[in-house]
Amino acid sequence: MGRYVARRLLQMIPVFLGSTLLIFLMMYALPGDPVRALMGDQAHDPSVVASIRKDLGLDLPLWQQYFNYISGLFQGDFGTEIVSKRPVADIISAAFPVTIRLTLFAFVFTVLVGIGLGVIAGLRPDTLQDRGLLTLTLILISMPSFVLGFLMQYLFAFKLGITEPNVTDSTNFGELLLPAIVLGSLSLAYVARLTRTSMAENLRADYMRTAVAKGLPRRRIVGIHLMRNSLIPVVTFLGTDIGNLMTGAIVTEGIFNVQGVGNAIYEALFRREGATVVGIASLIVLVYLATSLLVDLLYAVLDPRIRYA
Template identity: 85%
Template sequence: MGRYVARRLLQMIPVFIGSTFLIFMMMYVLPGDPVRALMGEQAFDPTLVEKMRHDLGLDQPWWWQYGHYLAGLFQGDFGTEIASKREISEIIAAAFPVTIRLTLFAFTFTAVVGIGLGIIAGLRPDSVQDRGLLTLTLILISMPSFVLGYLLQYFFAFQLQMVTPTVQDSENFGDLLLPAVVLGSLSLAYVARLTRTSMVENLRADYMRTAVAKGLPRRRIVGVHLMRNSLIPVVTFLGTDIGNLMTGAIVTEGIFNVQGVGNAIFEALTRREGATVVGIASLIVIVYLFTSLIVDLLYAVLDPRIRYA
């Protein structure tokens, strides 16, 4: 197991470098100039612009800029924003915990409610509960997140006045409840459907008939034999979904005025602050890599037949 983890950690290095390179090149080829955007609509001196570009290294070829950025990144230096003169690490330190908090809230809501609904429907296929779940999840899958966000905001905030329409305190889980529900609704639909389908398939498996024939208690049959095998594809989806929730939070944070990485990325894209976008995206890549490793290790917990040499 230790050798497998070490090998996976070493494999993360080229994946991380390749991911940051792709993100860096996407920002590099975007039209516009961050120095020119800093000038706004006012008249500017082209000589001054060129001097600023030279001081910032923006007149260098792409390979030099990427190598310089990557060298600083491995030393913990994310760079400095051109417009605000703030350290990018400070911006990330202020915005990232907010998005992490919102993502974990949405992830918990997705896992608990989604798996719970999937179990209820999976144990009674073709029942009223099953058809109701399939209908509900189909609606959630078909509805864009910004439409669902504005609908819930209208009913629960403006009509029922149960919550505030926008987040006033990002550390208050009560304020984050509605954004978390909107953020996790699409994932909840997939988790519920995946759990339901996996359970229905495993109910017809030979090992389930053997367990029933041996006279095992229903609680043990469902809780140990059925659930552990049915949750393997669900765990796979949930592991990769953490990163999807973080990137999907950009739209949700805009609707509910959450000051997280979504707001930071939007402002950085507006000003063509490529270093900020690459820095935030690099951290999201790291989250993806580590969650995928944790998911692989959980396979051995759920299925004893899986072993890592």
């Protein structure tokens, strides 16, 4: 197990470097100049612009700029914004916890409700519950997140008055409930359908008929034999879905005015602040890599036949 984890950690290094390099190149390819954005609409002397670019290291070759950025990143230095002169680490420390809190709330909602609905439908295939789940998931999958967000906001905030339309306190889980439901709705639909399909398929497996023939209690048959084998594909999806929720939170945060990474990335892209975008994206890549490793390790917990040499 230890050798497998060490090998996976070594494999993460080129993936991380390749991802950050790609994002860095994309930011470099965007139109506009952050130095001229710093000077605003006022007339600027080309020699002054060139001097500022030299001070910021923007006159260096692209490969050297990336090398300098990565070197600082491994030392905990995310750089400094050009326009605001604010350290990127301060921006991330203020915005990232908000998005993490919203993402975890949406993830818990997805796991509990999605797997619960999938289990109910999977144990009773081709029944009213099963058809109802199919209809609900089709609606959620076909509806864009911004449409669902404005619809939920209109119903629960403006019509019913149950909650506030915008989030004013990101530490208040009551205010984050509605954005978390909107954020996790699409993932909930996939998790519910995947759980339902996996359980319905495993119900017809030979090992299930053997367990029933041996006279095992139904609770043990469903809870141990059926659930553990059926959750393997669900865990695979949930592992990658954490990163999807974090990137999907950008739209949800815009709808409900949540001051997370979505707002930070939007403002950074508008001002062409590459250090902020690459810094936030680097953390999201790390979350993807960590969750993928965790999912692989959970396979051995769910299925004792899986062993890592």
